[in-house]
Amino acid sequence: MARTPTLIVIFQRGAMDGLNVVVPYTDGSYYDLRPQISIAPPGSAEGGIDLDGRFALNPALAMLKPLYDAGELAAVHAVGNMLADRSHFSAQARMEVAGNTGGGAAGGWLGRHLATTSRAAERRIRGISIGAALDQSLAGSVDVAAIASSADFQLRSRDAQLWTPALQLLNDGVAPSYVSQSERVFTVLDLFQQKRPDEIAVAEDAHYPATSYGDALKQAAQYIKADIGVEVITLNISGWDHHASENAFLPPVLDQFGKGLVALRTDLGALFQNVTVVSMSEFGRRARENAAAGTDHGRGSAMFVMGGGVRGGRVIADWPGLSPSALDDGDLRISIDYRDVLAEILAHGSAGAQLAEVFPGFTPGRTVGLY
């Protein structure tokens, strides 16, 4: 039986500064706006790593260049949610809910995708949010579970055989969401009992960062390698909110982010062909730096897409420019809707994707051309 294709969604919480991650080094305004924190052009000391003659990777992401060169990794720039405001919390929620007018839809975009492609009557785990709580993007499907750690996911009572039926009885008939979560616990316990994902070893040459993000990626690979049938995995990396001293604080989080992607790619081996990874952040940062050598909340940012079928080695952008008249209230203008990127990924991975229901009211803008 063919293996289930898996989509891994990485949310970079805190608003990644797309301008200092995929650097528009040929746009002269970039250097005018950021005298303290700009990344020097490729070829200079501590300069960026050239991607396509227009954009350069932040040098802290050097480890991604081989994936880019191998055609497995693409960047999308000046991308974002045109319906976002500049609040982290409401912008993250709007992006994960992906309704047409900010809120206005039940559940999240991945939850709706799973609910509208549900095939079987029997319940199984099709989506996993790695963490103690479910990511909002997965809400709206009953076939999803938040799992902080597959190794810890066991009933540790020494009376587990008695507790299991007793808890099922005690939880039955209370509020439906409570009953449903309780049932999901037992579904996952059974699944892990059969497949034992936590016992799958990491490939010898794969080195995940020793952080919760690195651990989440490692677990994602274990679920894929154990063939538990999961279609969507969400995980998070925080630490992107650099209002001050950005060049001290951005490189370490980029280092973690990039090393994690490389480790995942290595660890998955041949299974990588069946996997797509996409990263997203709630908005970008103000084009002009502040006096504290940081950046405040902005608009457009960048996304990365990595996967077996992806036509990588490209920076996809309708570059709006950073000249004063091109800016959107001081920020990088959004020229590609993030939903165009996600819709293309869903359509590629699943022939039955119901995009009109996943992204209600959304009119596709542009063919991004990821595949």
Added chain:
Amino acid sequence: MERREFLQHCGLLSVAGYLTACGSSDPLAVGEDPLGGLDPQAAAAPLPPPDPLVHLLKRSRFGTTAADLAAARALGINGYLDQQLSPQMLPDLVELQAAARFPITELPLTAAYYADAFELSQITRQLAEKTIFLGTYSDRQLFEVMVGFWTDHFNIDNVTGTLPRTKPDFDRNVIRANAFSSFRSLLQASAKSPAMLEYLDGRSNVADGPNENYARELMELHTLGVDGGYSEADVKEVARCFTGWGINGTTRMFEFHPQRHDAGEKRVLGTVIPAGGGVEDGEAVLDLLASHPSAARFIATKLVRHFVADQAPAAMVEAVSAAFGASDGDIPTLLRALFLHPDFANYADYKLKRPFNYVCGALRAYDNDASHYPGTELLSLLSRLGQVPHRWFAPDGYPDVASYWLSASGLLERWNFAAELVETRGLLGESPASALVEAGMSAEQLVDALAAKLVMRALRVSDRAALIAIAGSDGPLAGEALNLAAERVAGLLLASPYFNLR
């Protein structure tokens, strides 16, 4: 249901058999909120409601013992609230014990500034433990609940970088000093605290290139709410008003630096802040925000969401918001308006205990002896549950709705915590479950006694029958049979919705 019948039906050997025999037929049962909210009205077999006083205790405290309940009954609802809202009238022995047990959290600001990496990690650990210790054992329960509420409202993590140098001062002199004062005093204290000036970059906000971080969160999270009626221009103007606010290099206290202040005219929410001002520009903004109707509504909504239901009922928000306006945000006045509102009693089982509440509540109900405090191990258990105190990194504080906390991992780890607590050689090795019951009790008596002590409400007939079947056969229980029965029934009650619902 007889024991034999229960075991046959629900199958110690066959979980799959149980699911068809006893489980609900369809996990997609109508009424499930897609965001996972709690809707007790959609329950197929609702729990018998708790009595109104028990409901009040569940909401106004982290934990309640049988003795706490008896004392509250003697006082009545008004007397109980009077007592809890005057914490200075309640003994503070537990606070003294906490100070002695977690001494590094008492370091003054100036001394804490010189803490090295090891001491910073000690501050991180000890403040988290002290918060659990007080939340569990203090008799000033409503005070501790409000300390938790404001700690989330003005969230600052106690892990990142050098934040642990200032966070204990913030906990003592901002949150605890003002948890029952007025919202205005609390807001002012937070704005000038070194911890907040550090966390939201206020100290690097200068005239030549303002930093908007504090200005935005001040309006979005601390006062008006994201839909409270401010614009992007207001964010920029408020940032200008606070330029020059900083920290003295020697005392590490608040200090205003006039040379970094933008003294030009500003306009905030339609009000002109005239040119030529200094520190009073920011102070005027705080006053404006503390008196703003959106702040009254925002704080009222958060309080009602915290104490009543995830979907804050409009009539109660209205009442608490009106009390805010009439009392200039006097916090005890807001709490009385909330707890004494005629609709309050209608919302039993609309809230899920958050993990911190769950853990402190289970510890207190099971064994309220502070000398049995289990120690640092609690932090790793709470970490699995996702709510170590002062370890939420974003400025919005730990979420306050069941849709966040009611997850597969979240529920399983609560069951595991209950097991760890009651099973032999568990978290409280010195406190066997049999201490909660008496030798010679029948299985019925044991279940009723544990239900009265731990969940303080009637059980559904089927639940009671199943627990009696689990407790044992006919006849008096003693010795190891008594302890095993007590462990199983106490553990399952603490793991059950009776205890998880708040």
